[in-house]
Amino acid sequence: MPDALQPPDVFLHAFDGAPTRDLQPGEVLIAAGAPADQVFNILSGMLMLSRTGRDGRRQVLSFLFRDNFLGLTATDSYFFTVEAVTPTRVACCSRSAFNARLEGDLQAERAFLNMTFRVLEDMVDAIYSLGQRSAIERLAVFLLYLRHWHRLSEAIADDAEPTLNNVSLPMTREDIADFLGLQKETVSRSFGQLEERSMIRRLDNHRVQITDLAALRELAGVMDFAAPQRLVRG
């Protein structure tokens, strides 16, 4: 298995010198229905991307971290909402300027397409989880997903680095529930079960420690994952 970190996507150079914007927790960057004339790159913090039906049901589609691009859509308006979970800084670029900067830069275009494919494969993971996994399995996957992104955004080369096992959960239980297709009470109980089984310890409401990584991975069935391409052979 590959184990070294990937360099940041080269197409992100298009954001060099772009103006930035700071968001407070809960602040909305993109409201559903807004014109898709701007694209963003996350410089720091965590965002949450979600879609809400007319009847109020909400599905959280992903949590976004440093160097995640924001603005993939085929339509001229966004059909999802993006809001800050933690204080966040993003770089802003008009879509037309972004496209112009990419145009003709073969390497950047290829990197952009590649990033799009990785997003697609993440979605496949999500579909598999929602369709096939139980509540506790989904939560296990989620914790590993957060750990993974923490590792990537901090560029920590060593997967065994102990601090990686302190997972920060800045979002609410309800956000987690809407991400995993569960109710918040079920998320609570599933945390309890993971703790009972000695896979994690709850340090406080927004912080858990992974105490048995191997068992958590086994439960999550993480080898089923598509996502090795996020890492590069070392």
Place this chain on the structure above:
Amino acid sequence: MPDALQPPDVFLHAFDGAPTRDLQPGEVLIAAGAPADQVFNILSGMLMLSRTGRDGRRQVLSFLFRDNFLGLTATDSYFFTVEAVTPTRVACCSRSAFNARLEGDLQAERAFLNMTFRVLEDMVDAIYSLGQRSAIERLAVFLLYLRHWHRLSEAIADDAEPTLNNVSLPMTREDIADFLGLQKETVSRSFGQLEERSMIRRLDNHRVQITDLAALRELAGVMDFAAPQRLVRG
């Protein structure tokens, strides 16, 4: 709302003159783990794309129809399985030749990226369904999805065309179940409920008639969908 059909994606020209391959129902075109050195375009028939975990759980990711491109991946091997549901003909092209044909053709590249975005938005729909909708709602969405693709692949301009309401279901109940994240018995019962509610009639095991399209759409909550971009202003 837009109501005319979109022209086929221009990048599909890259398959002009490509060799074809015929598949019988059940025949595998791409086995999970196979090298991703070929890409395909569907000329006729229906394919099914799925992913199976080590423990045997299978998630059907999509059903594929005419003019659907096959080969989106960031890795050098496919991590999913593609098999024929009906007799199917595909055009085959090596990935390198396909990339070479696209390279420099700005219009084709843009169309390709656009198609990728549409796939992404379809996946968002799927995630919303699996995370938020009940069994009967998912089945309603599924029937409308089949009707929609039937319309697209037959290039039927009029959405009210009555033959569109005869939906063909060539796949098994288990395939449907694995697509919707349900068990086959639940799919059966949900068909029964849709029939009880006079939204459909079961003609035979592989054919249903939509008898109340408006009610089915209401149940599916289809306005929640992202996918207007699959149609073009008429």
Place this chain on the structure above:
DNA sequence: CGGCAATTTGATATCCATCAATCGGTGTGG
């Protein structure tokens, strides 16, 4: 007509949702 597979239907079990109560932290004002 016979036999096998797919589907439907039935009975029951399980998981998760729902509704309700309690707990714990945090901020405010007395």
Place this chain on the structure above:
DNA sequence: CCACACCGATTGATGGATATCAAATTGCCG
């Protein structure tokens, strides 16, 4: 500093939707 209120999280009790297991039925192909 403490009382109180408020919000999110946890825990408890119950219900409902779907899974599971089993049987009956239908459809399909020889």
